[in-house]
Amino acid sequence: METLERLMREHPFLQGMDQRFIQVLVGCASNVRFEPGDYVAHEGEEATKWYLVRSGQVVLETHVPGMGAVQVGTLGENDVIGWSWIMAPYLWHFDARVVQPTRAVALEGICLRQKCDADRELGYELMKRFLYVVQQRLTWARLQLVDMYKGQI
Numbered sequence: 101m102e103t104l105e106r107l108m109r110e111h112p113f114l115q116g117m118d119q120r121f122i123q124v125l126v127g128c129a130s131n132v133r134f135e136p137g138d139y140v141a142h143e144g145e146e147a148t149k150w151y152l153v154r155s156g157q158v159v160l161e162t163h164v165p166g167m168g169a170v171q172v173g174t175l176g177e178n179d180v181i182g183w184s185w186i187m188a189p190y191l192w193h194f195d196a197r198v199v200q201p202t203r204a205v206a207l208e209g210i211c212l213r214q215k216c217d218a219d220r221e222l223g224y225e226l227m228k229r230f231l232y233v234v235q236q237r238l239t240w241a242r243l244q245l246v247d248m249y250k251g252q253i
Contacts, residue, residue: 104126104129104130104131104205105122105123105126107131107152107154107205108122108125108126108129108152108205109122111152111154111178111205112178113152113178113180113229113233114152114229117225117229118225121222121225124215124219124222125207125212127211127215128207128208128211128212128215129205129206129207129208130205130206130208131203131204131205131206132151132203132204132205132206133201133202133203133204134156134158134198134201134202134203134204135198135201135202136198136199136200136201137197137198138197138198138202139195139196139197139198140158140181140182140196140197140198140202140204141181141182141192141194141195141196142192142195143161143162143163143192143193143194143195144191144192145191145192146190146191146192147182147184147185147190147191147192147209148185148190148208148209148210149182149185149206149207149208149209150180150181150182150183150184150185150186150206150207150209151180151181151182151204151205151206151207152180152204152205152207153175153176153177153178153179153180153181153202153203153204154177154203154204154205155176155177155201155202155203156176156177156198156200156201156202156203156204157174157175157176157198157199157200157202158174158175158176158181158196158197158198158199158202159171159173159174159175159196159197159199160172160173160174160175160194160195160196161194161195161196161197162193162194162195163195169195172194173194173237175196176200180230180233181196181204182196183230183233183234185209185212185213186209186212186213186226186227186230190209212226
């Protein structure tokens with residue numbers, strides 16, 4: 101049986117996390133599904149949730165004046181969407197557009213911020229995990245810049 105607890109425990113982002121923390125996260129979680137063309141997030145809007153992607157594909161896009169939407173990354177199975185819920189001003193930095201049917205676990209940001217404030221150990225554990233994701237995404241951005249400018253140097 102697919103319980104939220106099992107789905108979350110098996111997601112790579114949460115692997116190895118203390119079971120008591122998983123149980124706290126389950127209290128802020130729900131199972132969600134998105135279809136192609138749906139938006140998980142809109143740049144500039146309030147970031148109230150984050151997502152553990154179970155299957156599917158989502159592209160991250162940003163609006164560039166004169167160019168429109170520019171794709172900056174692709175996320176899929178076992179990825180995480182969103183860290184904007186964790187730091188003020190709690191606004192999405194990208195659009196997240198679904199390109200393949202996507203299943204995910206959604207976690208409520210306000211619920212989790214309250215739980216992290218009450219349990220600093222939980223907050224620290226989540227922050228370490230999100231900083232790893234941020235580090236990966238910054239590496240993506242650096243590699244894209246190198247690729248974009250390699251012929252001009």
